[in-house]
Amino acid sequence: MSVLIYAESAEGKFKKVALELASYAKKVAESLGTTVTAVTINASDVSELGNYGVDKVLKVSNDKLNKFSAKAYADVIKQAAQKEGAKVVVLSSTTDSLYLAPIVAVNLEAGFASNVVALPVSTSPFQVKRNAFSTKGFNVTEISSDVKVLALAKNSFGLVEASGAAAAEDFAPALNDADFAIVVESVEKVTGKVTIADAEIVVSAGRGLKGPENWGMIEELAAVLGAATACSKPVSDLDWRPHSEHVGQTGKPVAANLYIAVGISGAIQHIAGINSSKVKVVINTDPEAPFFKVADYGVVGDAFQVVPALIAKLKEF
Numbered sequence: 001m002s003v004l005i006y007a008e009s010a011e012g013k014f015k016k017v018a019l020e021l022a023s024y025a026k027k028v029a030e031s032l033g034t035t036v037t038a039v040t041i042n043a044s045d046v047s048e049l050g051n052y053g054v055d056k057v058l059k060v061s062n063d064k065l066n067k068f069s070a071k072a073y074a075d076v077i078k079q080a081a082q083k084e085g086a087k088v089v090v091l092s093s094t095t096d097s098l099y100l101a102p103i104v105a106v107n108l109e110a111g112f113a114s115n116v117v118a119l120p121v122s123t124s125p126f127q128v129k130r131n132a133f134s135t136k137g138f139n140v141t142e143i144s145s146d147v148k149v150l151a152l153a154k155n156s157f158g159l160v161e162a163s164g165a166a167a168a169e170d171f172a173p174a175l176n177d178a179d180f181a182i183v184v185e186s187v188e189k190v191t192g193k194v195t196i197a198d199a200e201i202v203v204s205a206g207r208g209l210k211g212p213e214n215w216g217m218i219e220e221l222a223a224v225l226g227a228a229t230a231c232s233k234p235v236s237d238l239d240w241r242p243h244s245e246h247v248g249q250t251g252k253p254v255a256a257n258l259y260i261a262v263g264i265s266g267a268i269q270h271i272a273g274i275n276s277s278k279v280k281v282v283i284n285t286d287p288e289a290p291f292f293k294v295a296d297y298g299v300v301g302d303a304f305q306v307v308p309a310l311i312a313k314l315k316e317f
Ligand code: FAD
Pocket: 205, 206, 207, 208, 209, 231, 232, 233, 234, 235, 246, 247, 248, 249, 250, 251, 262, 263, 264, 265, 266, 267, 268, 269, 270, 273, 283, 284, 285, 286, 289, 301, 302, 303, 304
């Protein structure tokens, strides 16, 4: 018996969420008195997982899996879980993993909890704390099935380094043509910029910026901070910015360490998608803007004065 994680990778390299998952699984495994196994798909160097507590890696190498197929990927994870006799299977909350997790749960006849934000409250009975109501509250969910599938919310646990080496084992699960009936083509735009999914810091701007021609200072602030750029929904609807930057309830979720909102009012649908961010900063001319109610730090001021001043100050460091 072990705790199994699906360690997601892109172009052979592990995503940060995979290392967070490993850190989390290590603690869960310790509380259950067991070890951590990771299943990887076409990852080149799996040794990094050992630095975050993984004891064993089931390494799947199959060119057909270069394209995402939910059925095939879920089958791989299911077979890995069965091979290891895993009682707890943990996935992350990326778009792919959130697609996979319920399928894996059905295949394993397991109970499933998404949006998990902490270590199990109790392992017997098995109870986990989850985000609820678009991160406005929490609930504790009990899973009574023999096998449990969890999806860990991004940036909810962090990275915890561990000493140790992961033993790698080649694993060739049985897959058939039906597994590849639907494959998803993904087009990754290479811009050289930090993506919202991987960003520690996100600089986001809204309609308060008046027009797309004013985004230069947002790009510059993001570059100085090593941050990703994002925007509110109307901004992408107006084509001021690409839809890939739209964050919020109907856009990408953001769980960054620092989220800076410039000229964004803080409508409930926007906040719902960024509330998991650790520190929230707002820059807005209107002191009554709802964003101030959820922000950790707020600047009441004109973005066209505050942002250039902030950039100048940051450049001094
Ligand atoms: P506005 O509401 O126009 O706010 C602009 C802000 O800029 C104001 O607070 C103003 O005081 C400030 N400002 C103006 N000038 C300056 C200046 N010079 N310097 C600094 N501040 C200035 N929205 C999302 O963002 N994400 C979503 O996922 C999303 N999903 C939605 C889903 C549904 C079903 C619905 C109905 C709505 C959704 N919305 C979403 C839209 C949401 O309700 C708001 O309309 C939107 O977030 C407002 O965007 P904004 O803050 O950029 O613009």
